[in-house]
Amino acid sequence: MCGVAGYCGVDSSEDVGRSILTDMIGALRHRGPDDAGAYVDGNAGLGHARLSIIDIGGGHQPMSGERDATWIAFNGEIFNYVELRQELIAEGVQFRTQSDTEVILRLYEKLGGRCVEKLNGDFAFAIWDRTRRELFLARDRMGVRPLFYTTVGGTLYFASEIKALLAVPGVSAELDPIALDQTFTFWFPLAPRTHFKGISELPPGHILVARDGRTEVSAYWRLDYPEADDPLDGDEAAITEEVRALLVDATRIRLRSDVPVGSYLSGGLDSSLVTAMAKALQPDRLTSFSIAFEDAEFDESAFQDHMVKALATDHHRFGCGTRDIAEIFPSVVRATERPMLRTAPAPLFLLSRRVHENGFKVVLTGEGADEVFAGYDIFKESAVRRFCARQPGSHSRPMLFKRLYPYLPGLQNQQPAYLEAFFKARPEDLHDPLFSHLPRFRNTSAAKVFYSPEMARELQGYDALAELRERLPQDFSRWHRLSQAQYLEAAHLLPGYILSSQGDRVAMAHAVEGRFPFLDHRVVELAARIPPRLKLKGLREKHILREAARDMLPTAVGNRPKQPYRAPDAQAFSDPSAPAWIASSLSAERVREQGYFDATAVAKLDAKRRAGRIAGYRDTVALTGILSTSVWHDSFCQRKNETNVTFLGGHHASSRHAAIAGR
Amino acid sequence: MLQAVTQPSLDDEPIAPAVRAFIEENFLFRSNSAELLDDQSLMAADLLDSTGVLELVAFLEERFGIVMQDAEIVPENLDSIRAISAFVARKRSS
Structure with a gap:
């Protein structure tokens, strides 16, 4: 895990190139404090800040391939590098190192840009192809690792974080009002847009090729769901077994590391399952980490204790109070480089600091399960809203909303007439592709009342919801309603908000790499094909995952209703x-x-x-x-x-x- | 409403302006706003969320010395400045 940076464009001297790379990499030092390197070749340059995890002695970067014809700067991990390496060796390819970095390079030499299709991992990398005079950038499918770029004076600059781009002469920071408006609608800007005018994100599952001053961005993977009436064959027991086996394998390859791997343990189903699988795979040693909130409304310590006892992990828990959140919040904004509407990233920022202080560089987390296996309340809320819409005026149906949100006091004290009014689907909403998320988007948009007149004028005529609707895949309308809601979460909110502000950025602020078994693309693809009725069974969320986890977790944790991770705001x-x-x-x-x-x-x-x-x-x-x-x-x-x-x-x-x- | 206006008592204060001031101060965050009409739906204008309803009820009870029954906490009574004022006037006169 590391930080990458570089450029491709107009010829510059070696000195100028190195100076720019040094500044860019300097801004990424927190991501890779162990080593740094730069490579300059005429009109292109690559820089790298390294956090050594695999092949600690042999993994220096930028790394070159055969006859120095290709160079790579790589951030992330290729979890199936062992298998890929064996395949390549069987074909006669010779390796100089034990690193996963070299595996990417050899695959690129063999397959070109299509190498990404073979990779199972979380990655953002740049390859400079000297023969073709071409820069190749790629980002993992789910958007775990960040990658940004901008163009100045005909030269394309890229980096793991925007800080590094701001270190380039001529690049300045200016708020993009549309990005702010999207944030005040969805909680995040829609990729490739960022809050910085003129600076783009390479979207998840995309590659970028720059050559002769031309830049081309294209998708190599997309989250896809079957048509509503075309679910996976097989019975529930068989699917359960398939999910279990694949999750164990996804966890197994995420334990590959030359340094110890720890685990986050919130006390919920997802992190408990990941921790349990990790413990089963490496029984001797497992260190787990968690947050305890001072405020009982948010605290999950009792469930953490349950798991720690059941799994006998070496557990580290740190307390987090409202004061801690308020104090650290500015640092969180600088780490995530974005305006944000929730404080939930702050405790995770503090947690990664503790993990770092305890000497760990890698942790497994349960992130992604709610998107992939349908755990969020919004999926149930959406189903209940449709249920209510079928009998308007019913007093009993809206009471179901109280059951959905037992942890929200404001909602528990609500009268049925208001519950109905708040969640009521307007007639036109029922056919809106964003149906599942309309209440959240509308409630969030209500905060736009604070815009300045200039801001409001600038945004006049802009409709964030319309833009999101336009970007939906063509076959979206043929998917099951649950799949549609899951897509909005997994393809947009997950990379746009969760992974960007609660994942990589707050972990890497303290040189900690998060690994996400639920986001293994094989798991994601399998889960997408599972019939919706097995994911959300009645109002039981993540049903199939709970079934798969049955023998691996104490019953109290396995059957625990979803409590979303929240922090005092x-x-x-x-x-x-x-x-x-x-x-x-x-x-x-x-x-x-x-x-x-x-x-x-x-x-x-x-x-x-x-x-x-x-x-x-x-x-x-x-x-x-x-x-x-x-x-x-x-x-x-x-x-x-x-x-x-x-x-x-x-x-x-x-x-x-x-x-x-x-x- | 008419009744309240035509039969003012000493502890009566004009209801609508006080309600408007509270809503402007706490939900609209603007004063003397021409944006908010007396008949306008607070929910349709995205001014009132689930916590806002509870804030509003607490304000009405404190300010006007009324007690709202659960069954009275419905949009018909609370969804516009005019509806709120009429409701409070009815409560006070009963």
């Missing part, structure tokens, strides 16, 4: 002893200067915050979104001209270099 920012950055970020002067939000409206929200009266979803996401946008702005947008330049004015600071590289 508004509470963290409302405490009278909350850190000073919060009040200053909300000050009228700062809000006006940044120009994104309406200072008067923010002042009213701030009054509510100081009175400790922010409790609802809209106010909470608004507060978190406004604070994180302010921190984002202060962290990345350097303005040379202080005289009333707004973000909409198109002003570019001339040098981002010094300000960002040192952060």
Whole structure:
């Protein structure tokens, strides 16, 4: 696990190339503190910051292939590299190292860009093909590892994180209003868009080829579901067995490492299952890590204890309070490089720091199971909304919403008429492809009331929901409703929000690599073909996964209803002893200067915050979104001209270099 | 509503302006807004979420000294400034 950076375009001297690469890699040092390297060849350069995990002695990068004709900088892991290496050796290919990096290179030499199809792993890599004078970039299917790029003066620059691109002379940070609007709708911008104007993300499952000043981006994989009436053959028992066997294998190859692999253990079904499988595969040693929240509303310690006892792991738990979240939040924004509407990434940022302090570089996590096996409440909510729509005016049907959200006090105290009103499907909604997510998108969009008049004007006529609808795959309408909802989660929210702000970025901020057995593409593809009725059985979420896990988990954990991972949001920012950055970020002067939000409206929200009266979803996401946008702005947008330049004015600071590289 | 206006008592204050001020301050975050009409649905305008309803009920009970029964917490009574004002006036006069 590492950081990569580089460029391809206009010829420059070796010195200039090395200097740029040094700055870019310097900005990624947290991802790879063990080693660094750079390679320059005329109009192209590759840089690498290394966290040594496999073939510690032989894996220095950038690494060259046969006769130095190809060079690679690679971030991630290829979990099936052992098998691929054996196949290649059987074909007569000779290897110089034991690394998975060299496996990619040899595969590329053999197959070209199609090498990605053979890889099972989490990766973002760049190959410079000297013969073709071509740069090849690739990103893993589910979007575990990040990769960004931008073009300046005819040269394409790429890097694992945007910080490294901001270290390039001529690249500046400016908020993309549409990205902010998408965040205030979906919680994240739709790839390839990022919050930084002019900087793109290489979407998951995509490759990029740059040659002769031309850049081509294309998909090599896409999450696909069968048509509604065409599910996987086979009975439940056979499917259960297939799921179990594949999950065990996905975990087994994710234990491949030359350093110890630990495990996150939240106490929920998914991380418990992953930890149990890991423990079964390596009975001698397993270290697990978890968070304990001070606030009982969010804490899962009792379930963690249960699992620790059952599996006898060497468990490390650290406490997290609202004060910790408020204090660390600005660092989380700088790590994730984005405005965010929830604080949930913050405890995970703190957790990875503890993992690092305990000497671990790699952890397994249960992330992805809710998307792949249908665990989220939103899937059930969607089913109940359709159920209610069939008998409008029913007083008993809306009561089901209380059963869906036992952990939300605001909802538990609600009268049936309001429950119905809040979740009610408008007649036109029933045919909307985004049906499952409309309440969430609408509730989130309510926070746009805080936009400044300039922001609102800039966004006039833009409709984030319409853009998402347009991007849906052609055959989306023929999928089962559950598959449609799962697609929105797995193809958009997972890479766009979960993996970007709770996965790689907060883990790699402390040089910790997360590995996700549920996101093995074989598991993802199998789960997509499983009949929806076996995933969401009545209102029992992740049914087939629970069946597959039956013999591997204590009953209390295996049957435990889903409790989504949440962290204190508004509470963290409302405490009278909350850190000073919060009040200053909300000050009228700062809000006006940044120009994104309406200072008067923010002042009213701030009054509510100081009175400790922010409790609802809209106010909470608004507060978190406004604070994180302010921190984002202060962290990345350097303005040379202080005289009333707004973000909409198109002003570019001339040098981002010094300000960002040192952060 | 008419009754409340034509028969003011000493502890009565104009209801609609107080309700409007509360909604502007806490849900709309704007003052003297022409955006919000007295008849406008608060839910359709995305101003009221599930917690907002509870905030509103707490405000009405405290400010106007009324007690709302569960069965009264319905959109018919609470979904616009006019509906809220009429409801409070009815409660106070009963």
